[in-house]
Amino acid sequence: MVKVALIQHESRESVEENQRRVDGKIREAATNGAQMICTQELCTTRYFCEEQKSENFDLAAEVPGEWTERLGKIAVEFGVVLVVSGFEKRGAGLYHNTAWVIDADGKMLGKYRKMHIPQDPSFEEKFYFTPGDEGYKVFETRYGKIGVLICWDQWFPEAARLTALQGAEIIFYPTAIGWMPGEEEFHAAQHHAWETVQCGHAVANSCYVCAVNRCGTEGNIKFWGQSFVADYCGQVVAKAPVDEEAILYADLEPEAIEQHRRIWPFFRDRRIDSYGGIVKRWGK
Secondary structure (H helix, E strand, O other): OEEEEEEEOOOOOOHHHHHHHHHHHHHHHHHOOOOEEEEOOOOOOOOHHHOOOHHHHHHOEOOOOHHHHHHHHHHHHHOOEEEEEEEEEEEOOEEEEEEEEEOOOOOEEEEEEOOOOOOEOOEOHHHHOOOOOOOOOEEEEOOEEEEEOOHHHHHOHHHHHHHHOOOOOEEEEEOOOEEOOOOHHHHHHHHHHHHHHHHHHHHHHOOEEEEEOOEEEEOOEEEEOOOEEEOOOOOEEEEOOOOOOEEEEEEEOOHHHHHHHHHOOOOOOOOHHHOHHHHOOOOO
16 A cells, blocks of 8 residues: 655745645655655746736756755655655746645656646736647656646546656646636535546556645635545545645555456456547647
């Protein structure tokens, strides 16, 4: 069994304060037995994408950097795998929404840059983030093979499939999603769609899915929390509250995936010769 922990929290204005709080929550989760720990999307900042402000680029940092080095030491101290999401400065005028994976020996295994970038009122992400250009990845950690996708990626079955095809047993989704004013009548439907599509990825790919959302209100957005873990049958086995900070724990069994995939052999029966149309934007 592998114990995962998902850190759902409200973010503060100060990057340094957020880093300290995440450090503390990682230590708490590790003390409680977690072996893999994942943060929410952009965990070191408020959700600054509500408006287009060039000064917000100052919030970005190089990866690896000073904080990732500190996280590596925490990983070694507790023997934990860390999946951390932040705002990466790649170069002058070039920024990414990035997650990185640190193994239990403190080594950075690599990073994933968000591929699908949304653009909606109060979600002005195309202004800030260059789409990822290194593809979908799987990281072989001490406790299992994991994939990482970020927020808007979670709506696209292609992303989950390509990650699973590389051997991912667990897919982590650091997330920042919430409700806007005036949408109250759609709240239940929106949340149902968000949770259901990710449970569907778990079923279709016979893997675990761990979605880590933030909570609290920032500007016009009320983040809906409810971080959750789904097993390979799409069953939600753990869920965090809507309005409260939480460290959500779940015990997973990666070795069971092999047996499950033998019984439901989706990968065996894929008709790869018939999927050419998937790389076209629309139609024939």
